[in-house]
Amino acid sequence: MLLHAFAQTTATDSTIYKSRPLKLDEVNLASSYYTQTGDHSAVMGGQTGVLGDETVKDFSNGIDLKFVGWGAHQQKHTFTAGLGIDYHTSASAKYVSITGASKTGGSRIYPSLNWEMDNQAKGFGLGAGLYYSSEYNYHSFGMDFQFSKKTHTNGEFSAKVNAYLDQVTLIYPSELVPGSKTTTTTTDSTTITVYTTASGRTITTSSGGTSTNSSGEKYHIPTTPRNTVSGSFSFSQVINKRLQGSINFDLVAQSGYLGLPFHRVYFNTGKDTVENLPSTRYKLPIGARLNYFLGDKVILRAYYRYYTDSWGLTAHTASLEVPYKITPFFSVAPFYRYYTQTAAKYFAPYEAHKTTDQYYTSNYAYSAFTSGFFGVNIRIAPPDGIFKSKLSALEIRYGHYTQTTDLLSDVISLDFKFK
Amino acid sequence: MYKQFLKKTIVVVAGCFVFASCAHVKEYQKSRLNDSEMSLSSRKVEKNELNFESYREGASGANGGKTGGGCGCN
Numbered sequence: 001m002l003l004h005a006f007a008q009t010t011a012t013d014s015t016i017y018k019s020r021p022l023k024l025d026e027v028n029l030a031s032s033y034y035t036q037t038g039d040h041s042a043v044m045g046g047q048t049g050v051l052g053d054e055t056v057k058d059f060s061n062g063i064d065l066k067f068v069g070w071g072a073h074q075q076k077h078t079f080t081a082g083l084g085i086d087y088h089t090s091a092s093a094k095y096v097s098i099t100g101a102s103k104t105g106g107s108r109i110y111p112s113l114n115w116e117m118d119n120q121a122k123g124f125g126l127g128a129g130l131y132y133s134s135e136y137n138y139h140s141f142g143m144d145f146q147f148s149k150k151t152h153t154n155g156e157f158s159a160k161v162n163a164y165l166d167q168v169t170l171i172y173p174s175e176l177v178p179g180s181k182t183t184t185t186t187t188d189s190t191t192i193t194v195y196t197t198a199s200g201r202t203i204t205t206s207s208g209g210t211s212t213n214s215s216g217e218k219y220h221i222p223t224t225p226r227n228t229v230s231g232s233f234s235f236s237q238v239i240n241k242r243l244q245g246s247i248n249f250d251l252v253a254q255s256g257y258l259g260l261p262f263h264r265v266y267f268n269t270g271k272d273t274v275e276n277l278p279s280t281r282y283k284l285p286i287g288a289r290l291n292y293f294l295g296d297k298v299i300l301r302a303y304y305r306y307y308t309d310s311w312g313l314t315a316h317t318a319s320l321e322v323p324y325k326i327t328p329f330f331s332v333a334p335f336y337r338y339y340t341q342t343a344a345k346y347f348a349p350y351e352a353h354k355t356t357d358q359y360y361t362s363n364y365a366y367s368a369f370t371s372g373f374f375g376v377n378i379r380i381a382p383p384d385g386i387f388k389s390k391l392s393a394l395e396i397r398y399g400h401y402t403q404t405t406d407l408l409s410d411v412i413s414l415d416f417k418f419k
Numbered sequence: 420m421y422k423q424f425l426k427k428t429i430v431v432v433a434g435c436f437v438f439a440s441c442a443h444v445k446e447y448q449k450s451r452l453n454d455s456e457m458s459l460s461s462r463k464v465e466k467n468e469l470n471f472e473s474y475r476e477g478a479s480g481a482n483g484g485k486t487g488g489g490c491g492c493n
Contacts, residue, residue: 032467036475060467108490131489138491154444164488228488230480236459241448246459250480254487287481289459293451301456307478315478323456331456341477366477377462381455395464407475415464 022069022079027418034058038364038407041092043173045264045272046350046362054407055091060084074121082112096262097174108135116146123150125158137169137262139223154238162230167223170261176274226256245290252283265360266351275361277346282310287317299323301333312345313366321377333377335399343368364405375399385419393417 038054040046062084069077086108096102116127124147131142141164148158172178230253236246259277266272287305294300305317316339323333344366346359353360380386381393395415402408444452451457461469461483469484473492480486 028463030463030466034467034471036471058467058471060470062466133489135491140489142489162486166488168491226488228486230486230488232480232486238444238449238452241444242451244452244457244459248481250486252480252486260491281487283480283487285478285480285482285486291457291459293454293457299454299456303482305478305481307480309477311477313477315476317478317482325456333456339472339476339478344477365475371476373468377464379456395462397462397464397468399468401471401475403475409471409475411468411471413464413467415462 018070019072020070022067022077024065025068025078025419026064026066028062028064028066029416029418030060030062030064030413032058032060032411032413034060034409034411036407036409038403038405040349040362040364040405040407041095042260042263042275042361042363042365043092043095045266046364047266048350051095053091056088056409058086058088060086071117074119076118076120078114078116078118080112080114080116082114084108084110084112086110093262095173096171099174102174106136108133110134124148127160131164137171138166139169140164140166156236158234160232162228162232164226164228166226166228166256168226168257168261170222170224172261172274173264173272176264176272224257226254226258228252228254242293243290245288247286247288249284249286252281252285254281254283255279259361260363263361263363265353265362267353267355267360268351269355270351271355273360275363276359277361278311278359280310284308297325299325299333301335307341309344311366313341313343315339315341319373323377323379329380329382331379333379335375335377337373338370339373340370341368364407367405369404371401371403373399373401381417390418391416392419 034057036054036056039048039052041052041054044051046052062082064080064082067079071077087105088107089105091104093104093106094100094102110131110133112129112131114127114129116125118125127146129142129144131140133140133142142162144160144162146158146160148156150156231251232248233250234246234248236244238244256279258279258281259275261274263275264272265275285305285307287303290302292300299322301321301323303317303319305315307313307315307317317337319335319337321333321335323331325331344361346361347366348360348362349367350362353362375398377395377397379393379395385392386394393415394417397413399411400409401411466484469482470490470492473479473485473490479492485492
């Protein structure tokens with residue numbers, strides 16, 4: 001009988017871990033409408049009034065497709081393919097031409113690919129991403145690599161290295177286009193001169209007369225690089241059954257053309273020029289989050305960030321969001337964000353810079369100001385999907401933003417999650 | 420001077436929360452911690468807000484959004 005006991009064959013355990021191929025797990029659709037008014041357009045050197053109009057409308061849409069598969073040794077692989085498309089109009093853009101005849105609309109397209117591997121047995125993860133962004137005056141190629149590791153005490157450390165290699169198209173204000181010309185002498189001793197304008201069109205003149213290139217043959221508008229490298233570090237920790245927090249900081253180094261070529265600066269002499277900013281910038285933001293589940297229905301989501309950089313700008317950000325769970329699957333979350341910054345050392349308002357200044361900008365994003373942003377977030381996520389469909393979660397978020405520079409904006413965003 | 424004191428206080432209080440009482444929480448006790456609204460990151464629906472903040476403000480980073488580059492922002 002004992003021999004029979006040891007002769008038993010073990011039944012195959014159906015719960016033994018198996019690899020699974022990639023499968024579409026989740027689709028996220030996001031849409032957002034942003035509208036802004038303001039009175040210190042950087043294109044017109046921070047002037048107020050009609051010339052300083054900062055009205056902007058932006059409609060952005062994005063889709064993410066998330067594929068999940070399982071490899072050997074409990075490795076979960078997640079691939080996310082994303083595509084974003086924005087369309088915006090900007091009242092200040094018309095004054096790139098001093099006559100106000102420039103285009104005010106533009107669009108941006110930005111695809112992305114991400115891979116993450118989560119080794120659940122050993123508690124670590126790896127990831128990588130590729131990003132591209134294209135708009136009329138700016139092109140960007142980015143990549144990142146990340147690593148994360150869980151601790152035995154409900155903590156997690158993560159690190160990411162990220163680089164963006166960008167090209168800024170040098171579209172100058174029309175009256176400030178550098179006198180770009182090339183002159184050649186033909187075999188019959190005629191002198192041909194080719195001028196390049198801000199729009200990229202060429203005007204050809206020959207000795208004794210002028211003519212315009214009939215097809216407006218597009219001449220390549222020069223571009224110049226802007227590079228950004230950053231290291232991001234984060235540590236999160238469960239503190240007790242209701243409280244968890246995290247600390248994050250980034251080390252950022254930028255180099256290249258760090259201004260925008262169509263931003264004007266007016267000196268105290270009345271003469272205008274293109275803004276001139278240093279070719280390097282180092283940033284250090286440090287942020288902390290603390291989330292607490294109060295009672296059975298209320299969550300407190302708190303965030304604080306301190307920021308400093310090599311251009312002399314320091315800033316504090318503090319926000320509090322309070323989701324109230326009307327039901328376990330329906331929550332309403334009012335929020336408020338407070339922000340304050342000092343001016344960068346190169347900022348001065350309209351007609352305040354001296355011609356002897358080495359660096360100068362009148363972009364009010366670099367001025368001293370305080371802002372407030374308040375709104376509400378609504379989230380619906382029933383376990384069987386909304387109306388028992390594939391739509392597993394819907395979020396609607398509205399916010400109103402004000403700056404002491406008289407800039408006001410409103411943003412409404414929607415996010416649909418399908419599973 | 421008040422600002423310096425406030426900064427130090429925030430750092431110390433935050434440090435106390437993180438390091439002083441990290442109770443050992445078992446997996447079955449994490450029902451509240453695992454709630455989607457307890458996540459220690461920005462919501463996906465906030466992405467456009469982080470974008471416009473990076474254009475309209477001088478500071479960026481440490482929030483899951485851009486730290487610089489990738490756009491004609493600050």
